[in-house]
Amino acid sequence: MVYINVAVCLSVLLLVIGLSVGLSVNTFRGRDALDSAPLIDGHNDLPYNLYGKLNNHLSDFNFESDLSNDSVWGKKACDSCFTDLPRLLKGKVGGQFWVAYVSCSSQYKDSLQLTMRQIDVIRRFIQKYPNNLQLVTEAGDIETTWRSGKIASMIGVEGGHSLDSSLAVLRLYYDLGVRYVTLTHTCNTPWADASTVDDGYVYNLTEFGQAMVYEMNRIGMLVDLSHVSHNVMREVLAITKAPVIFSHSSAFSVCNHYRNVPDDVLHLVKKNNGVVMVNFYSEFVNCNASRNATMEDVIKHINHIRRLIGPDHIGIGGDYDGVSSMPVGLEDVSKYPDLFDRLYESREGEPRWTKEDLEKLAGRNLIRVFQATEAVGTKL
Numbered sequence: 001m002v003y004i005n006v007a008v009c010l011s012v013l014l015l016v017i018g019l020s021v022g023l024s025v026n027t028f029r030g031r032d033a034l035d036s037a038p039l040i041d042g043h044n045d046l047p048y049n050l051y052g053k054l055n056n057h058l059s060d061f062n063f064e065s066d067l068s069n070d071s072v073w074g075k076k077a078c079d080s081c082f083t084d085l086p087r088l089l090k091g092k093v094g095g096q097f098w099v100a101y102v103s104c105s106s107q108y109k110d111s112l113q114l115t116m117r118q119i120d121v122i123r124r125f126i127q128k129y130p131n132n133l134q135l136v137t138e139a140g141d142i143e144t145t146w147r148s149g150k151i152a153s154m155i156g157v158e159g160g161h162s163l164d165s166s167l168a169v170l171r172l173y174y175d176l177g178v179r180y181v182t183l184t185h186t187c188n189t190p191w192a193d194a195s196t197v198d199d200g201y202v203y204n205l206t207e208f209g210q211a212m213v214y215e216m217n218r219i220g221m222l223v224d225l226s227h228v229s230h231n232v233m234r235e236v237l238a239i240t241k242a243p244v245i246f247s248h249s250s251a252f253s254v255c256n257h258y259r260n261v262p263d264d265v266l267h268l269v270k271k272n273n274g275v276v277m278v279n280f281y282s283e284f285v286n287c288n289a290s291r292n293a294t295m296e297d298v299i300k301h302i303n304h305i306r307r308l309i310g311p312d313h314i315g316i317g318g319d320y321d322g323v324s325s326m327p328v329g330l331e332d333v334s335k336y337p338d339l340f341d342r343l344y345e346s347r348e349g350e351p352r353w354t355k356e357d358l359e360k361l362a363g364r365n366l367i368r369v370f371q372a373t374e375a376v377g378t379k380l
């Protein structure tokens with residue numbers, strides 16, 4: 001009788017172990033990769049909304065509430081508002097580059113002062129929510145910050161016009177915590193050519209532009225090539241000593257928009273060991289004006305880049321709060337997990353995404369590029 005009882009107990013135990021092993025294999029979903037690696041988004045323009053709506057008076061911003069239906073920040077009131085703390089948490093965001101952006105109309109005028117205001121509001125914003133946000137300025141701190149339950153909050157400056165053609169300003173931005181600078185926004189700077197400007201002159205990257213890139217390499221500032229002209233992408237990739245990022249850009253051959261990255265440049269990014277963080281903006285991911293953009297369009301961009309240059313050079317740069325229309329299925333910052341679930345499905349004809357690949361896409365690729373950039377800075 002004792003033997004039978006032991007045998008029954010053992011069988012039940014084995015069954016339970018077998019079931020739980022089976023279950024843990026079968027129930028993996030793409031979103032689970034966001035529990036083992038931080039999701040780092042390359043570009044969020046919430047600070048520009050804080051400027052535009054509140055003149056940077058943070059006390060009037062209810063970051064800790066779900067603002068989906070707010071009379072100022074809700075989707076009915078604001079077509080470029082997608083961000084608040086509850087939705088960031090639901091979206092499993094582990095790291096975020098908050099963007100200090102000022103309009104190109106301030107170039108040659110007060111772009112420097114306005115950028116300082118934006119860096120200031122980002123720093124105050126991070127300080128105001130110490131339980132949920134933490135300023136991160138080193139690649140090695142991203143994961144530890146995220147593991148402590150906070151969103152690793154980093155600062156990017158979008159547009160070389162914010163530098164006022166000054167290496168000193170670049171260095172001081174770094175001291176204030178800025179870790180990437182996008183070389184242009186929608187205007188040419190005196191030293192680098194933007195993607196939208198076609199006035200008959202091709203400035204490319206001038207000799208001073210090369211010095212700017214070299215100084216960024218030397219101090220360990222990430223070089224961001226979103227927004228620059230396709231030719232400047234090539235010229236920077238030919239001279240940079242560190243890997244580059246595209247903080248929010250998609251694939252040109254999937255949607256022929258000047259803001260997207262052409263295939264020959266994608267190959268150069270692979271050689272450079274950089275990362276293209278895919279933009280979700282409806283107009284960049286879907287070139288067919290007769291229908292709305294959906295998450296499937298974003299999937300196509302991600303899979304195209306992966307097919308061309310592999311899973312080591314793709315990231316996520318949603319562009320939330322910087323644009324006025326997001327694809328169906330990616331309506332706000334709470335939706336990233338759905339994207340990862342969908343990628344993991346790997347439908348017919350699509351590349352097969354493993355858990356490890358999804359972790360790279362989520363944030364490990366960006367961390368690798370950030371670390372390599374720091375190492376180049378140290379060496380130089």
Ligand SMILES: [Zn+2]
Pocket residue numbers: 158227248322
């Ligand atoms: Zn942008």
